[in-house]
Amino acid sequence: MRELLSVLTIVFLISITSATTSQSPQKLGGVVSSDLTSSKLRISREITEPMLEFFAPETLAIEKYSTVLSPGEAVYFKLNLGTNSIVLIDERDSLSYDCYMALDSVPKWLRHDLYQSFKHLDPTFAMDFAIMIVGTPADLRDEVAFCVAHMSPQSLTDSRFASSLLIFNAEWIYRLADSLKYVELVEHGDVTTGDWYTTTAYWVVSADLSDTSLLEIPRDVYYWFVVHPKLSDEAPKSLDLPSDTRQRTYGYFWREYLWSDPSPTNSYTAGGYPLLADCMKIPTVLWIRRSASFPGGRPMDTTFSALNMLGWWESEVVPNRAIAVRPVQPNQIAFTHSGNCGEGQDIVCAAGRTSLIPMSCVGTPLQDHVWNEFWDDGFPGALWSEDVWHAYQLDNWGGQTSVAPTWAGYDRDRGGSKSINNAVTWRGDGYLFDRSMAYTHVCTLVVEVLDGNTYPIAGAKVMFASNAHGDPTGLYRADIRSTDRNGQVILTTGEGCPYYFRVDCPVGSEPTDPTHVTHFPTLGSHLSVTGVKYPVSIGLHNRMYSLNVTETANPTGTKNLLVIYRAKKEYIMGTAAMDGQGSTYSFSSDTGTITCFLCDSANFELYKIGDPFTAFKYRSRVSDGWFLLDVPSSGVWYVIISDEEIVDNDNLAEIEILIGHDLEVVSEFQKPDRTVLTIYPNPFNSSCKISFNRQIAGTVEITDISGRIVFQKAFSNTNEIIWDSHDAPTGIYLIRVKSGNSIINKKAVLLK
Numbered sequence: 001m002r003e004l005l006s007v008l009t010i011v012f013l014i015s016i017t018s019a020t021t022s023q024s025p026q027k028l029g030g031v032v033s034s035d036l037t038s039s040k041l042r043i044s045r046e047i048t049e050p051m052l053e054f055f056a057p058e059t060l061a062i063e064k065y066s067t068v069l070s071p072g073e074a075v076y077f078k079l080n081l082g083t084n085s086i087v088l089i090d091e092r093d094s095l096s097y098d099c100y101m102a103l104d105s106v107p108k109w110l111r112h113d114l115y116q117s118f119k120h121l122d123p124t125f126a127m128d129f130a131i132m133i134v135g136t137p138a139d140l141r142d143e144v145a146f147c148v149a150h151m152s153p154q155s156l157t158d159s160r161f162a163s164s165l166l167i168f169n170a171e172w173i174y175r176l177a178d179s180l181k182y183v184e185l186v187e188h189g190d191v192t193t194g195d196w197y198t199t200t201a202y203w204v205v206s207a208d209l210s211d212t213s214l215l216e217i218p219r220d221v222y223y224w225f226v227v228h229p230k231l232s233d234e235a236p237k238s239l240d241l242p243s244d245t246r247q248r249t250y251g252y253f254w255r256e257y258l259w260s261d262p263s264p265t266n267s268y269t270a271g272g273y274p275l276l277a278d279c280m281k282i283p284t285v286l287w288i289r290r291s292a293s294f295p296g297g298r299p300m301d302t303t304f305s306a307l308n309m310l311g312w313w314e315s316e317v318v319p320n321r322a323i324a325v326r327p328v329q330p331n332q333i334a335f336t337h338s339g340n341c342g343e344g345q346d347i348v349c350a351a352g353r354t355s356l357i358p359m360s361c362v363g364t365p366l367q368d369h370v371w372n373e374f375w376d377d378g379f380p381g382a383l384w385s386e387d388v389w390h391a392y393q394l395d396n397w398g399g400q401t402s403v404a405p406t407w408a409g410y411d412r413d414r415g416g417s418k419s420i421n422n423a424v425t426w427r428g429d430g431y432l433f434d435r436s437m438a439y440t441h442v443c444t445l446v447v448e449v450l451d452g453n454t455y456p457i458a459g460a461k462v463m464f465a466s467n468a469h470g471d472p473t474g475l476y477r478a479d480i481r482s483t484d485r486n487g488q489v490i491l492t493t494g495e496g497c498p499y500y501f502r503v504d505c506p507v508g509s510e511p512t513d514p515t516h517v518t519h520f521p522t523l524g525s526h527l528s529v530t531g532v533k534y535p536v537s538i539g540l541h542n543r544m545y546s547l548n549v550t551e552t553a554n555p556t557g558t559k560n561l562l563v564i565y566r567a568k569k570e571y572i573m574g575t576a577a578m579d580g581q582g583s584t585y586s587f588s589s590d591t592g593t594i595t596c597f598l599c600d601s602a603n604f605e606l607y608k609i610g611d612p613f614t615a616f617k618y619r620s621r622v623s624d625g626w627f628l629l630d631v632p633s634s635g636v637w638y639v640i641i642s643d644e645e646i647v648d649n650d651n652l653a654e655i656e657i658l659i660g661h662d663l664e665v666v667s668e669f670q671k672p673d674r675t676v677l678t679i680y681p682n683p684f685n686s687s688c689k690i691s692f693n694r695q696i697a698g699t700v701e702i703t704d705i706s707g708r709i710v711f712q713k714a715f716s717n718t719n720e721i722i723w724d725s726h727d728a729p730t731g732i733y734l735i736r737v738k739s740g741n742s743i744i745n746k747k748a749v750l751l752k
Contacts, residue, residue, distance in 0.1 A: 060084040060559075061659040062743050067641075068116050068571070069594065070650050071459075074642035076604070077657055081559060082634035084659050096123065100732060102130035104682060104749055106145040108194045109219075112652055114149040116571060116586060121153055129156070132163050136170075138191050142198055143170035146223045152429045152576070152583030155230060160237040160244075165253055168238075169229050172255040176356060179277065181284045182306045183356045186216060192680050200226060200356055202286040204376065205305075212285065213378075217358050221375050225358045228428035229253070231349045232361040233580040234328040245325055247580075248332040254350040257331045268317065268334040279313045280306065280355040289379045291406055296399040306357060307374065311394050311401025314348050319398040328580065344394050345370045352392075360389065362425045362435055364409060365578065366468040366476055367418050371408065373425065373435075382406045382414060384437050389425070391438075409439035411494065419496040421466045421478050430576025430583030432479065440494040443528040445520065446535040449487045451507050452543040455621060456487025458593060459573055459648020460505035465517045466497050475500060475517065482574040485567075485593040485623070485649070495530040499523060506647060508540035546645055547607070549597065552614040557632035560663040562656075563617075563639055566624030567592030569652035591623045592651035595642040598629070604638040621645055628663060675744060677737055683749035690721040690735060698739030702748075705732050725750050 063086040067075055076089040099118045103111050118126040129148045136144045144166045148156065155161060177185045182203050189196030201216040217226075229236040238253040250257065250266040258276045261269045269275050283306040294308055296315055304312065320338040327333050330350035333343045345361050349372055352359030363370030371393040381387025382404075391408030394401050402408070409423060410416030420440040424432040436442050449460040460483040465475045478499075481489040493499060500517040503510045511518050519525060520534040528534065570592030576583040597615040599607060606613035617627040631637065641653050676693040690700060697716035702723060703709050710728050715721060723735075730752045737744045 058662050059658050059660040059743065061086050061657075063088070063657045064655075064745065066112075066568075066652065066654040068112060068119070068650055068652050069641070069643035069646075070119075071643055071646045071648055074640055074644055077639040077655075079561070079637045079639065079657070079659065081557075081632055081637060081659065086657055086659065093123075095119065096127045096130065097732075098127050098130040098134065101683065101749055101751075102133040102145070104747070105134050105141060107142055107189075107196055109197070110142065110145055110149055112569070113586075113588070114145055116650060117149045117151075117153075120584075120586075121156065125157055129163055132167070136167055139174070139187075140167060140170040142196065143173065143223070143227045146227060147229060147428075150224070150228065150429055151230060151236070152579075152581065152585060154581040154583045155236055155429075158235055158237065158581060160235060160239045160241055160247075162237075162239060165229065165236065165238055168253060169255060170227070172253075172259075172354075173227060173356065176255070176259065176354065179281050180306075180356060181281070182286050184214075188219075193678060198222065200358070202306075202357075203284065204286050204378065205288045207288065207290040209288065215286070215376060215378060217375055221358050224428060225360050225375065226353055226356055228353075230428040231330070231346055231353075232328075232426040233578055234330075234346065235581055246327045246332070247329050248327065248335075249329055250331055250335070252331060254330040255354045258334060258347075258351050258354050266331075266335050268331070268337070273317050273337065274300075274313055276313055276351055276354065279309050283309050286357065287374075287376075287403060289376070291404045292402075293405060294401045294403075296395065296401075306355065307392065307403050308401060310348065310352055310355060310357065311392075311403075314344065314351065314394050315398045315401065318344060318347060321397060340396055341370050344396060345372055348372050348392070348394060359392070360425045362389075362391075362423060364418075364420050364423050364439070366421045366466060366478055367410070368469055369410065379404065381438055382408070383439065383441070387438050389435070389438065411440040412496075413441045414439060418469055420494040421468075421497050421499075422464075422491070422493045424479065424578075426578070427585070429585040430579040430581075431574070431585035431587050432577060434492055436492045436494055441530040442492040443495050443530060444533040445489075445491045445493055445499055445501070446533060447483070447489045447501055447503065448535070448537040449483050449503050449505065450537065450539045452539070452541055453546070454539065455544055455546075455645075456483070456485065457505055457507055457540070457544060457647050458483055458485045458487060458570070459646070460487070460503055460507070461574065462489045463502050463504070463517070464491065464493070465500040465502075466493075477577070480574070480577040482572050482587075482648070484572055484589055485570050485591065485621075485651075493528065496527050498525060498527060499534070501536070503538050503540075505540075507542045507544055510538045510540065544645060544647055546620070547595070547618075547642075548610070548612045549607070549618050550612070550614045551597075551618040552616060554616060554629055555631050557630045558661075559631050559633050560658075560660055561598070561629045561631045561637075562626070562658040562660075562663045563596070563598065564626040565594065565596045565641060565653065565655040567594040567622075567651045568654050571650035571652070573649050586650070592649070592653070593621050593623060593643075593646060594651055594653045595620050595622070595645050596625065596640065596655070598627075598637060598639050601636045601638070604640075607640070631659075675737075675739060675742060677735075677744045677746050679735065679746055679748050683751045684725075685751050687722055687724045688748055690723060690737070692719045692737075695719045696739045698737060701736045701738070703734050703736070704728075705734075 061084040078087040133145050147166045184201045186199050197219045199222040201214045204215045250263045287305045287307040322340045323338045330347045333347045349359050349361050358375040360373045362373050373389040377388040390404040407415045410418045411420040423435040423439045425435050447462045449457045463480050464478045466478045468476045502517045523534045570589040572587040597618040599615040603613040678691045680689050695717050699714045702711035733748050735746050
């Protein structure tokens with residue numbers, strides 16, 4: 001165990017405001033503390049696609065439901081076996097009507113993330129953003145909604161941030177696309193079905209100049225690294241406060257300011273500096289696919305690729321060394337015409353994204369260096385051949401532009417003089433992607449955190465420490481990560497370095513002294529070795545909360561109850577280690593953790609007041625499961641899905657409940673074709689079309705949110721029904737279609 005150096009006192013999880021400037025790294029010291037109480041969030045949404053590999057031929061009642069659960073939360077389903085009814089009981093605060101309308105108006109792939117964002121925001125802010133999303137033109141709505149879903153609450157509620165910036169940001173993307181020859185906007189899917197997204201494609205040239213092809217980037221790369229308005233540690237904004245010293249925008253968002261230089265009093269082109277628009281309108285291709293370095297001071301040429309031209313522009317605009325005030329806003333950097341690698345990184349990222357180039361900010365915090373990366377999956381990485389991100393470095397003060405250089409990062413493994421601890425890329429919500437494998441040979445650090453019952457703790461904060469390039473004997477904070485559902489953080493880091501860690505969470509800390517870190521047992525005080533895994537399992541003395549439940553023998557009866565559940569997604573929650581706004585991020589992982597069980601009415605009441613109770617099929621902290629039980633033909637029972645046994649991370653839970661006779665579990669290939677129901681338009685203002693993917697016979701029933709039937713009709717051999725809402729009031733309506741043994745539910749929003 002080693003004591004943290006106290007040259008500079010910091011508080012664990014407090015952001016470093018100068019993370020992307022070329023300054024010495026922050027030394028560790030002082031008391032390590034954290035507030036790990038997350039705000040509660042809830043979600044109540046229908047499952048729009050089948051989640052199951054099960055078939056129920058004689059179904060009497062069915063309910064499909066999905067929700068984002070926060071720690072301490074649960075929802076219940078009241079089953080009346082006599083009347084074959086299933087009623088959801090959700091006692092959590094609901095979102096506003098405007099939020100539900102916004103969710104129904106955005107792409108399906110975005111809805112749960114946007115839902116979670118709404119629930120982490122103050123209700124007034126959530127409603128304001130929802131109203132803005134609904135009022136945004138459809139062609140911009142995906143970009144705007146993505147930013148609301150994936151900016152931190154701290155960014156969205158900053159006093160200098162105006163929600164209109166998000167619409168402005170999206171408008172400029174479409175405006176600039178018409179001015180750039182090397183890039184095209186690509187629209188996929190259909191807005192009317194809820195399945196659509198936008199991306200960009202770029203003209204690229206092969207290394208031997210024999211071929212020019214179009215490179216389309218993935219959906220998430222477009223939204224995170226072209227659209228997102230936050231670059232690294234700055235505050236996304238166009239408003240300034242008198243107290244701002246490193247965050248001056250002069251009243252303009254960076255896309256507009258860098259492209260058109262609109263400020264008459266704070267013009268960055270005054271004195272003969274080049275305008276970004278005049279430069280980036282010239283190139284016809286993104287780049288020639290080969291490592292290349294272009295010398296500083298080169299004359300501008302109309303044959304430049306976009307990446308070459310971008311570097312030329314920055315070297316002309318920022319020719320001077322950093323001044324006393326180290327700005328983090330691209331506008332201020334351009335206006336002062338000064339900076340080191342940190343300022344260069346920020347302005348290159350902003351100018352790159354303004355020019356619709358997928359650009360990120362990457363760096364090695366403990367080696368005192370930062371640079372940029374661009375995306376291309378058709379060019380091999382230097383150390384990791386499958387790598388799709390490639391270094392883009394501009395030497396300071398008018399120096400050379402290096403595109404995909406083999407020596408990037410200056411690690412010894414790439415021909416440099418350093419042993420890199422770790423390389424990270426900033427994401428717009430403050431999350432740091434691990435990029436170490438791209439710049440150095442790596443080892444693997446694994447920290448597992450268990451409670452006193454040996455249950456994995458999700459959401460524990462793990463701080464990693466190592467030495468720094470300027471101080472090989474001291475210990476500095478290298479990274480902070482949150483454990484996943486397995487209670488683990490797995491981190492790849494550079495070889496030839498020492499590594500230490502500490503764990504903090506509501507269940508306990510290790511080491512218990514907040515001023516200390518401890519080494520990995522299998523590494524000790526030695527230097528790490530390439531390819532070696534250094535695991536440690538920390539068993540904390542205290543225990544997480546567990547339900548006071550005893551599982552009992554299965555019930556008997558003449559009906560069947562089928563329950564299928566899964567935690568489809570885990571939102572790993574954390575506080576940004578290197579962010580000027582102290583952002584909290586939410587990193588989405590494919591599989592989460594929930595608790596599910598069934599109990600009768602008497603035991604449900606005991607569970608509700610916290611007394612010991614018995615349950616059927618109690619499954620604690622699992623990722624998925626199902627059970628098929630015989631149940632009585634009458635009586636009231638309850639199915640519960642819960643995150644009450646989770647410490648921190650949120651989970652997207654999905655559940656399907658069926659009551660019937662002779663229910664079967666069959667393999668996927670045995671299932672009959674499913675009927676797919678679509679509603680268009682949705683929302684609508686007079687009538688809507690209820691369509692099926694094939695001709696069916698059955699009944700359609702439409703009810704308002706109180707359960708009152710407003711429309712009912714039997715039909716046969718058709719794939720389309722029109723509902724004329726005539727005198728029905730504005731609101732949310734449930735459309736239920738019954739066909740044979742199948743029941744399909746979907747919501748529609750009527751706006752008048």
